[in-house]
Amino acid sequence: MEPAHPLLRPEDLIVLEGLRSKGQAWIVGGWVRESISGKKDTDVDIATTLHPDEVQGIFPRSLMVGAKYGTVCVRLEEEVAGNQIWEVTTLRSDGSYGDGRRPDDVQFGTNIEDDLSRRDFTINAMALEHPYGRDSLIDPFNGREDLLKGILTSVGDPRERISEDGLRILRAFRFMDGGDEGVREIDGPLSDAISSSLEMLDMVSNERICSELSIILSGNRVNEIVAKMEDLGVLEHISGSLLRKSGFNLCNDLEVNLALLCWEFDGDGSQLRAVLRQELMLSNSVLDEVSFLHDCRNEMMETGEGYLRRFAAALPERRKSRVLEYLGALGRDVSAFSEALKIIGAPRAGLSPLVNGHDLSRETGLPPGPRLGMLKGWLYRRQVEDDLVTFDEVIRLLEEIDWDDSDPEEWKKMEWP
Numbered sequence: 174m175e176p177a178h179p180l181l182r183p184e185d186l187i188v189l190e191g192l193r194s195k196g197q198a199w200i201v202g203g204w205v206r207e208s209i210s211g212k213k214d215t216d217v218d219i220a221t222t223l224h225p226d227e228v229q230g231i232f233p234r235s236l237m238v239g240a241k242y243g244t245v246c247v248r249l250e251e252e253v254a255g256n257q258i259w260e261v262t263t264l265r266s267d268g269s270y271g272d273g274r275r276p277d278d279v280q281f282g283t284n285i286e287d288d289l290s291r292r293d294f295t296i297n298a299m300a301l302e303h304p305y306g307r308d309s310l311i312d313p314f315n316g317r318e319d320l321l322k323g324i325l326t327s328v329g330d331p332r333e334r335i336s337e338d339g340l341r342i343l344r345a346f347r348f349m350d351g352g353d354e355g356v357r358e359i360d361g362p363l364s365d366a367i368s369s370s371l372e373m374l375d376m377v378s379n380e381r382i383c384s385e386l387s388i389i390l391s392g393n394r395v396n397e398i399v400a401k402m403e404d405l406g407v408l409e410h411i412s413g414s415l416l417r418k419s420g421f422n423l424c425n426d427l428e429v430n431l432a433l434l435c436w437e438f439d440g441d442g443s444q445l446r447a448v449l450r451q452e453l454m455l456s457n458s459v460l461d462e463v464s465f466l467h468d469c470r471n472e473m474m475e476t477g478e479g480y481l482r483r484f485a486a487a488l489p490e491r492r493k494s495r496v497l498e499y500l501g502a503l504g505r506d507v508s509a510f511s512e513a514l515k516i517i518g519a520p521r522a523g524l525s526p527l528v529n530g531h532d533l534s535r536e537t538g539l540p541p542g543p544r545l546g547m548l549k550g551w552l553y554r555r556q557v558e559d560d561l562v563t564f565d566e567v568i569r570l571l572e573e574i575d576w577d578d579s580d581p582e583e584w585k586k587m588e589w590p
Contacts, residue, residue, distance in 0.1 A: 178208070178301070180204075180208050180211075180212075181217070184249060184253065184254040184257060185217045185259070187249060187253070187254075188217075188219065188232070188247055188249070188259050188261070189219065189303075191231045191232060192219065192221050192223060192228070192231065192261065194231070195223055195227060195230075195231060196221055196222040196223040196227070197221065197222045197285075198219050198220065198221040198222075198223075198261075199219065199220050199221075199285055199300040199301060199302055199311065200217055200218070200219055200300065200301040201218055201219065201220045201288075201289070201299070201300045201301075202218040202292075202297055203215045203216070203218065203297070204216065204217045204218060204301075205299045205300060205301050205310070206296050206297060206299065206316070206320060208301075209317060209320055209321075210320075210352070210353070210354060212352075216258075216259070216260070217259055218259070218260045218261075218262070219247075219259060219260070219261045219262070220261075220262055220263075220264055220285060220288055220300065221261055221262070221263060221264065222263070222264055222283050223263065224243075224263055224281060225237060225240040225243060225244075225245045225263060226240075228245045228247065228261050228263075229245060232245075232247045232248065232249065234247075234248040234249070234250070234251075235247045235248060235261075236248065236258070239262075241279075242262075242265075242279050243262050243263035243264075243265055243279060243281060244260055244261070244262045244263075245260075245261045245262075246258045246259070246260060246261075247259040247260075247261050263281045264281060264282040264283060264284065264285060264287070264288040265279055265280065265281060265282060265288055265291065266280045266281075266282040266287050266288070266291065285300055285302075285311060286311070286313050289311070289313060289314070289328070290313070290314075290328060290329065291328075291337075292328050293327065293328065293334055293338075293341045293344060293345075294316075294325055294326060294327055294328060294344075294345070294348060295314040295315060295316035295319045295326045295327070295328055296316045296319055296320045296325065296326075296348065296357075297316070297348075298312075298313070298314050298316050298328045299311065299312045299316045299317065314326075314328050323351060323354060323355060323356070323357045323358060324357060324358055324360055325345060325348055325349060325357045325358065325359045325360065325363060326360045326362075326363060327362070327363050327366070331362050331363045331365075331366035331367075332366045332369070332370060334366075335366055335367070335370045335373050336370070336373065338373075338377075339370070339373030339374045339375070339376050339377045340374075340377045340381050340382070340385060342367050342370065342371070342373065342374055342407060343374075343377075343382060343385035343386065343389070343407070344385060345359055345363060345367060346385075346389050346398050346401065346402055346407070347385055347388050347389050347392075349394065349397070349398045349401065350389075350392040350393065350394045350395075350398060351394070352393070355394070356394045356397045356398070359401065364405060367405050367407065368405045368406055371406055371407065371410040374407075374410055374411055379452065379453060379454040380454050382411055382453065383453045383454045383455055386411070386453065387427055387455075387459075389402075390423075390427045390430040390431060390434075391425055391426070391427045391430075392425060393425050395423045395424070395425060395430060396422060396423050399418055399423060399430075399434070400418060403417075403418050408434075411452075411453075412452055412453070413452075414437075415434075415435060415438060415448065415449075415452065416431075416434040416435065417434060417436075417437055418434065419433070419434070419436055419437060421433045421436065421502045421503065422502050423502070424498055424502070426495060426498060427459065428459055428462035428463050428466065428495055429466065429495050429498045429499045429502070431449070431455075431459070431463045432462075432463045432466035432467055432470075432499055433499065433502055433503075435449070435463065435467060436467075436470065436503070438467065441467070441468060442463075442464035442465060442466075442467040442468035443464060445463065445464055445467045446460045446461075446463070446464040449463060462492070462495060465492065466495060466496065466499045468590075469496055469499065469500065469590060470499075470500075470503065472496075472500060472505070472590050473505065474500060474505050474506065474507060474509075474510040476509060476510060476513040478517060478558070478560075479557075479558035479559070481510075481513055481514050481517045482517060482520065482557050482558055482560060483554070483557055483558060483587070483588070483589045484496075484514065484589045485514060485517065485519075485520070486520060486524055486557045486587070487557075487587060487588050487589035488589055497510070497511065520557060520560055521560055521562045522556065522560075522561065522562045522563075526549065526552070526553040526556065527556055527561065527562075527563065527564050527566075527567045528549065528552050528553075528556075528564060528567045528568060529549070530545060530546070530549055532564070532568075533545060533548060533549050533552070536568055536571065537571065537576060537577075539576075539577075543581065544576075544581050547581040547582075547584050547586065548574075548576050548581065548584065550584070550586035550587050551574070551584040551585060551586060551587075552567050552570055552571075553586075553587045554585055554586060554587040554588075555567070555570050557587060
């Protein structure tokens with residue numbers, strides 16, 4: 174027997190051979206697409222003639238979460254493959270799509286080419302018949318040729334494909350990113366179908382739109398892809414006037430890119446957070462970062478020592494890098510700021526406050542409460558800005574403030590900006 178395809182693992186062969194002991198099975202989808210380019214890190218998805226219950230009969234640990242639509246998550250014995258999962262889907266021939274999202278009914282089939290004909294793009298409509306040898310590619314729509322040419326083409330009539338699932342509009346932009354091969358070009362008929370079928374996006378949930386958009390905005394070809402989305406009217410359709418390219422150079426960080434696309438939003442970070450949450454259903458962690466960056470949009474990145482020390486002490490490392498990426502894209506001189514930051518170095522006393530609440534209550538007689546907490550925050554800010562190193566140096570700062578009678582709201586706490 175010929176050696177197996179070099180990108181397949183022994184566990185993949187166990188699943189394939191198990192299915193073929195009772196029926197037919199093919200590797201399909203992303204693994205086939207990526208393997209043509211020699212890539213290794215894509216999950217192996219499988220199409221089979223077997224029905225879900227038959228698949229579970231071969232692999233009893235399978236999860237039947239998508240069995241209604243023919244998909245089973247196959248798991249091998251834990252000692253063989255840990256918690257690895259293979260998506261195994263019965264060959265399908267879908268009925269009509271009444272809601273523009275999912276088939277009204279699913280009909281299981283026996284012909285791999287019929288199954289491939291219901292997929293979205295030619296580069297995703299290929300199958301590998303068996304894992305031995307390189308001449309077993311099933312490619313009825315010339316997906317390999319399109320892949321090598323860097324062209325994104327629909328399977329059949331693009332308007333019909335989009336009418337089946339409006340999310341395919343966003344998937345087209347996701348698959349524009351060809352990784353090391355560069356940006357794939359959406360062909361004319363597919364471009365026309367996208368721009369004339371934007372209303373299909375209204376049938377797609379915010380969660381699904383957010384998921385695809387997050388992948389797009391985290392890629393390496395985001396500038397070209399977002400420009401194409403704007404050109405075809407997709408950005409405006411999914412966000413109104415909220416997301417705009419605005420000429421800024423995007424990166425591969427989702428949060429930074431969202432903040433740049435929302436730069437023209439005429440409100441503060443908390444207001445932007447609320448709008449993004451409603452429109453795109455982003456996670457709280459993403460919303461927090463975008464909100465923070467938006468509130469930093471007017472920062473001029475001073476190089477005074479106190480300002481630099483606060484920046485270094487107040488923000489976690491990931492947020493620091495995002496701030497610099499974001500403000501650099503807005504045209505700030507972040508290189509001079511970064512060099513000045515290196516010169517400042519780490520705080521001599523470390524990042525912990527030298528005076529705690531108990532110490533401060535003893536020194537001032539203030540009871541625990543908001544005033545004591547805000548005074549402690551002010552002292553910590555001064556400790557960081559002045560790079561103080563001893564308890565006595567920090568306590569002496571109390572002589573500079575009317576901590577007993579002045580308004581604590583005027584005491585600047587430890588934060589950046």
